[in-house]
Amino acid sequence: xxxxxxxxxxxxxxxxxxxxxxxxxxxxxxxxxxxxxxxxxxxxxxxxxxxxxxxxxxxxxxxxxxxxxxxxxxxxxxxxxxxxxxxxxxxxxxxxxxxxxxxxxxxxxxxxxxxxxxxxxxxxxxxxxxxxxxxxxxxxxxxxxxxxxxxxxxxxxxxxxxxxxxxxxxxxxxxxxxxxxxxxxxxxxxxxxxxxxxxxxxxxxxxxxxxxxxxxxxxxxxxxxxxxxxxxxxxxxxxxxxxx
Numbered sequence: 001x002x003x004x005x006x007x008x009x010x011x012x013x014x015x016x017x018x019x020x021x022x023x024x025x026x027x028x029x030x031x032x033x034x035x036x037x038x039x040x041x042x043x044x045x046x047x048x049x050x051x052x053x054x055x056x057x058x059x060x061x062x063x064x065x066x067x068x069x070x071x072x073x074x075x076x077x078x079x080x081x082x083x084x085x086x087x088x089x090x091x092x093x094x095x096x097x098x099x100x101x102x103x104x105x106x107x108x109x110x111x112x113x114x115x116x117x118x119x120x121x122x123x124x125x126x127x128x129x130x131x132x133x134x135x136x137x138x139x140x141x142x143x144x145x146x147x148x149x150x151x152x153x154x155x156x157x158x159x160x161x162x163x164x165x166x167x168x169x170x171x172x173x174x175x176x177x178x179x180x181x182x183x184x185x186x187x188x189x190x191x192x193x194x195x196x197x198x199x200x201x202x203x204x205x206x207x208x209x210x211x212x213x214x215x216x217x218x219x220x221x222x223x224x225x226x227x228x229x230x231x232x233x234x235x236x237x238x239x240x241x242x243x244x
Contacts, residue, residue, distance in 0.1 A: 023180060034169060
């Protein structure tokens with residue numbers, strides 16, 4: 001597998017990266033990170049469940065889909081450390097992953113629409129598609145690490161809250177959505193790094209564009225002038241001596 005063509009691995013990694021970023025968006029906006037279930041023993045009242053997200057908080061009665069209390073200012077008064085960390089970590093992870101997607105797209109477009117004949121004058125300005133994919137893979141790995149670590153911390157912090165107060169706290173499905181999205185980012189990084197490692201045997205350095213070198217490389221060299229060509233030709237002029 002060569003680096004000079006668009007392969008299924010690069011396309012699959014790009015699509016996987018898009019799906020992972022979409023999952024991170026959903027996990028960031030969902031108000032279902034933690035549930036606080038309040039159970040009453042009064043038969044005339046219903047149990048109450050408080051759904052806590054990163055930005056809003058919603059309280060519902062059992063069997064109801066409407067929020068009895070919808071707090072839109074929760075993001076500024078979050079009193080749970082894991083959610084506060086996630087407020088910074090998930091947007092940062094999304095920004096890093098979007099930058100990686102942009103690099104991946106630049107690399108694929110450069111590979112798909114490159115010219116078969118390079119321009120010597122612009123050789124230093126050309127984009128190395130393989131280098132773009134490698135850097136994108138590293139950024140995907142970084143984005144996955146930034147989003148996965150605080151998401152896993154939610155499980156441990158949930159245990160801490162139950163020990164500190166009462167065992168009424170449970171984590172909700174937004175945690176699983178974010179962890180699955182972080183796993184997708186790691187898969188994307190793995191695909192890109194495997195693709196790059198398969199191209200490692202190419203002689204081109206990391207920073208140079210990867211063109212397919214034709215057998216006649218001097219065809220792309222600057223033409224010599226007529227004088228410079230003649231200067232390399234040795235002309236033997238016979239000398240005639242006259243004898244008397």
